[in-house]
Amino acid sequence: MNISKQIITSVILLIFISCSYNNTIITGAKSSKIAIDNSFEKIADKNYTEYLQVYKQKIDTLMNVVIGKAAETMRAHKPESLLSNFCADVYLKTGSNFLKYPVDIAIVNLGGLRTQIPEGDIKVRNVFELMPFENELVILWLKGDKLNDLLQYFAAAGGEGVAGLRMEIKNGKAINIKIGGNALDINKKYTIATNDYLAGGNDKMVQLARYEKIEFTNIKIRDMLLEHIKAETLKGNKIQTKLDGRIK
Numbered sequence: 431m432n433i434s435k436q437i438i439t440s441v442i443l444l445i446f447i448s449c450s451y452n453n454t455i456i457t458g459a460k461s462s463k464i465a466i467d468n469s470f471e472k473i474a475d476k477n478y479t480e481y482l483q484v485y486k487q488k489i490d491t492l493m494n495v496v497i498g499k500a501a502e503t504m505r506a507h508k509p510e511s512l513l514s515n516f517c518a519d520v521y522l523k524t525g526s527n528f529l530k531y532p533v534d535i536a537i538v539n540l541g542g543l544r545t546q547i548p549e550g551d552i553k554v555r556n557v558f559e560l561m562p563f564e565n566e567l568v569i570l571w572l573k574g575d576k577l578n579d580l581l582q583y584f585a586a587a588g589g590e591g592v593a594g595l596r597m598e599i600k601n602g603k604a605i606n607i608k609i610g611g612n613a614l615d616i617n618k619k620y621t622i623a624t625n626d627y628l629a630g631g632n633d634k635m636v637q638l639a640r641y642e643k644i645e646f647t648n649i650k651i652r653d654m655l656l657e658h659i660k661a662e663t664l665k666g667n668k669i670q671t672k673l674d675g676r677i678k
Contacts, residue, residue: 525623
């Protein structure tokens with residue numbers, strides 16, 4: 431009986447020793463990019479590839495539908511860009527339609543625009559690649575003093591995607607800020623159309639999380655862009671915008 435107890439005790443001690451914390455110190459790290467492209471086809475599981483092919487064909491059929499034409503290639507860059515102006519204008523229009531009265535401004539994070547819209551045919555695929563997230567359009571009410579702080583951050587960062595306002599950047603500071611043609615009033619509450627990600631204070635836009643009120647629209651940003659492009663196409667319009675000096 432004593433031998434059995436000794437064996438059990440020994441086993442328990444071995445388990446504790448094997449599970450003990452290993453005080454490892456990382457002294458360096460290396461990383462490299464692995465391109466996910468057709469170079470992997472030679473090691474792909476052929477049976478699994480064939481199984482997925484049916485679904486891939488269905489998805490490709492949906493993704494390759496042409497929904498409009500871009501007058502020129504639109505890319506995102508600072509201080510303002512064709513792509514960010516286009517998206518911010520759609521935010522502003524959709525937000526205003528939702529509220530049934532004009533939204534003051536729209537804010538789009540350049541980091542959320544993951545690709546460009548090329549000149550020529552715009553396919554469903556292009557919009558999914560541009561906006562691969564499930565973000566939602568939200569309307570929030572923000573005091574002018576907090577909005578001023580946010581625009582100062584934009585100026586220090588070199589610009590962001592906006593609509594409904596104009597400002598200049600001088601020595602890393604936002605100056606001559608005008609909203610709806612009027613100077614920014616730090617005591618006024620402004621309505622802002624943006625996405626739920628930014629409304630949480632992400633991308634260093636902490637001021638947006640200090641809103642007075644928020645309204646969730648249940649409108650996906652991707653769907654909003656798709657519907658806008660389709661609607662403009664039905665009117666016979668190409669998708670285009672311009673650099674109009676909203677940030678300079």
